[in-house]
Amino acid sequence: DAGITQSPRHKVTETGTPVTLRCHQTENHRYMYWYRQDPGHGLRLIHYSYGVKDTDKGEVSDGYSVSRSKTEDFLLTLESATSSQTSVYFCAISELGGDSYEQYFGPGTRLTVT
Amino acid sequence: AQSVAQPEDQVNVAEGNPLTVKCTYSVSGNPYLFWYVQYPNRGLQFLLKYITGDNLVKGSYGFEAEFNKSQTSFHLKKPSALVSDSALYFCAVRDFGYGGSQGNLIFGKGTKLSVKP
Numbered sequence: 001d002a003g004i005t006q007s008p009r010h011k012v013t014e015t016g017t018p019v020t021l022r023c024h025q026t027e028n029h030r031y032m033y034w035y036r037q038d039p040g041h042g043l044r045l046i047h048y049s050y051g052v053k054d055t056d057k058g059e060v061s062d063g064y065s066v067s068r069s070k071t072e073d074f075l076l077t078l079e080s081a082t083s084s085q086t087s088v089y090f091c092a093i094s095e096l097g098g099d100s101y102e103q104y105f106g107p108g109t110r111l112t113v114t
Numbered sequence: 115a116q117s118v119a120q121p122e123d124q125v126n127v128a129e130g131n132p133l134t135v136k137c138t139y140s141v142s143g144n145p146y147l148f149w150y151v152q153y154p155n156r157g158l159q160f161l162l163k164y165i166t167g168d169n170l171v172k173g174s175y176g177f178e179a180e181f182n183k184s185q186t187s188f189h190l191k192k193p194s195a196l197v198s199d200s201a202l203y204f205c206a207v208r209d210f211g212y213g214g215s216q217g218n219l220i221f222g223k224g225t226k227l228s229v230k231p
Binding site for chain 1: 146148150155156157158159160163165166204208213214215216217218219221222223224
């Protein structure tokens with residue numbers, strides 16, 4: 001999985017609790033992304049980062065925040081988890097240049113909110 | 115706005131037969147197109163891409179894809195399917211944003227490929 005780790009890999013939490021997911025890369029890529037995967041919806045972009053401290057919202061950002069204080073780490077926080085945020089979360093990285101626009105994905109975090 | 119569609123939720127083929135997984139796109143300029151594969155409980159793996167050049171693109175695991183501008187399609191193909199090809203396949207298109215969003219991809223909803231012995 002291209003030098004990308006996600007932690008935790010599985011988490012069960014209760015409604016209303018804060019949750020932070022971590023993505024760590026060893027590729028020194030500039031761009032990082034958080035997606036959620038749900039049946040019937042494919043992958044939807046939550047937030048992305050184009051450098052340290054540079055982040056922006058994606059398609060489904062409500063209820064989520066992110067931070068990137070180092071090139072290698074991109075954190076996704078659910079401020080107050082809801083059942084609708086039960087999903088599989090994927091981190092991805094890319095390094096744009098020439099004809100290189102593909103993203104590389106981590107192994108995913110399965111989050112269950114009860 | 116850019117978009118990509120995978121018209122089939124599931125494709126069933128017999129082992130040894132050719133397979134096709136369909137993808138159509140809608141973009142305002144020249145498309146940058148990608149195929150990914152996801153095996154159970156794994157992340158997405160990059161298979162191949164079309165940026166420019168030859169309309170037939172070859173990728174990993176014997177897969178290829180044909181870019182057809184007039185039909186706005188980018189179908190994934192393999193001459194002889196294997197049981198191990200059974201997985202979820204995603205088509206994606208570059209979002210053509212600017213600045214920080216220039217690398218964003220838009221994904222289709224995925225097609226489940228089932229190859230039976």
